[in-house]
Amino acid sequence: MKKHILLFTVFFHTLMIFAQEEKPTEYPNFTGKTLAEIEKDKNWYVLEKATGDLNKDGKDDVVIVIESKEDFIEIRCADCPTSLSKARIVLVFLCMNDTYKVHTQNNVFIPRSDEGGMSAMIAPDLSIAANQLTIAQQYTRSDVRYVFELQEDQFMIIFSESNSVHAASGDTEICAFDFTKNEIVITKGNIANEEELGNEEEEGIKEKTTIIKFDKKPKSLSEFGIMYEWEIAEYRYL
Secondary structure (H helix, E strand, O other): OHHHHHHHHHHHHHHHHHHHHHOOOOOOOOOOOEHHHHHHOOOEEEEEEEEEOOOOOOOOEEEEEEEEEEEEEEOOOOOOOOEEEEEEEEEEEEEEOOEEEEEEEEOOOOOOOOOOOOOOOOOEEEEEEOOEEEEEEEOOOEEEEEEEEEEOOEEEEEEEEEEEEOOOOOEEEEEEEEOOOOEEEEEEEEHHHHOOOOOHHHHHOOOEEEEEEOOOOOOEHHHOOOOOOOEEEOOEEO
């Protein structure tokens, strides 16, 4: 009897430990913290960084992507299993009284290093120009960029563009999502279009452009989920 009780106790504790391990790791809340505090945080390191004026006050602001030094337990989508990965968080700092403080935080938008498919150890690219923030991601045969602008104290998506090329056929597709016009401009072609054609027989390959209207309202950076989760129109995701 004692043996059975002992076995049951061990089994129960094992289940409890497994259940605890499967619970997603809680992300820290960095809102209001300074850039200096984040850069000194022993649990994170700065993966990417960009500087430039985002709120039109003539002062440089800062955007960084930080990566955790330890693995996080994460569920990256509704149908995804629990996984272990280095978490990545994008933080936007506005310069206030000569101090950089976190204005916007997103814990899930930036792809993890192992989410690049055939591309190993992917990393995002950040840039600031004309008071707009661009977050871009390069894959093996495709890339995507998202452009955000500060509107009523929120960094709203105003434009996005994805580019892809088919490995076998060389067919290309460019999708430009314009939230100022509520339309997607889809341009399909072939990589041969980008080369100088040496004979008239190849000149039959032409680009085709399609425009799709949509009624989705822009999201703020803090509202975005993982990339390619938001359906803008049928089969068109950001």
